[in-house]
Amino acid sequence: MSLLTDLVNQNLSDCTDKIIAEYIWVGGSGIDLRSKARTLSGPVSDPSKLPKWNYDGSSTGQASGEDSEVILYPQAIFKDPFRRGNNILVMCDAYTPAGDPIPTNKRCAAAKIFSHPDVVAEEPWYGIEQEYTLLQKDVKWPIGWPVGGFPGPQGPYYCGVGVDKAFGRDIVDSHYKACLYAGISISGINGEVMPGQWEFQVGPTVGISAGDELWVARYVLERITEIAGVVLSFDPKPIQGDWNGAGAHTNYSISKTGGQLQTWTHTLSLP
Incomplete structure (x- = not known):
């Protein structure tokens, strides 16, 4: 080896x-x-x-x-x-x-919109918060969860620290550094509400580059989970019942908003 x-x-x-x-x-x-x-x-x-x-x-x-x-x-x-x-x-x-x-x-039509002079003049900024879930390979059940069972109730996991609260941090940090190396405008990461669930943020970045950077960040994460033997899921509801879903807050700003990013939607899954 x-x-x-x-x-x-x-x-x-x-x-x-x-x-x-x-x-x-x-x-x-x-x-x-x-x-x-x-x-x-x-x-x-x-x-x-x-x-x-x-x-x-x-x-x-x-x-x-x-x-x-x-x-x-x-x-x-x-x-x-x-x-x-x-x-x-x-x-x-x-x-x-x-x-x-x-x-x-879908990129071709988006590029035409973003290259229009009126759109360019507005300098559209995006900040995208991509949530995802890490699953055990053979059972497709979140990492850190007992196979066929459930962890303790949600509450301590969001931005949590500790072996019983944060699962998969080595994957998350590897992804963070790999994105910075690649030149992606990744601006942060955090643990999410459901154990085994995380989030990374891309942006602020302008126009079509937001989509390009998000897709490459997803690709890098897929490759890292491939190496780690963990399944990556962008499913908006990976576990049924009273468990947190996963989406993508999409924050958006143009020159008229004075550079203040406004949250567009919580559940947008950007395919």
């Missing part, structure tokens, strides 16, 4: 100018994330300089088997906290070979 760890952590810049770019996109359900990697000849900092790529949309619920090719357009670049070095994460959206956005590509 030590050799495997050494290879995973190897610094490629010691031996080659080539880098690895992980292309990320939203799958057919509107909430699942997909990614694939490719080798580039050297470091890139401008997404417009990256090559477009393709994937099999019939395998992601985004195209038919008879005409399955979907094209990825790079839109935003982040440092890769997993491969490190000059390697990058690339947030993409998806188009047909003819250049039309596929039906699940």
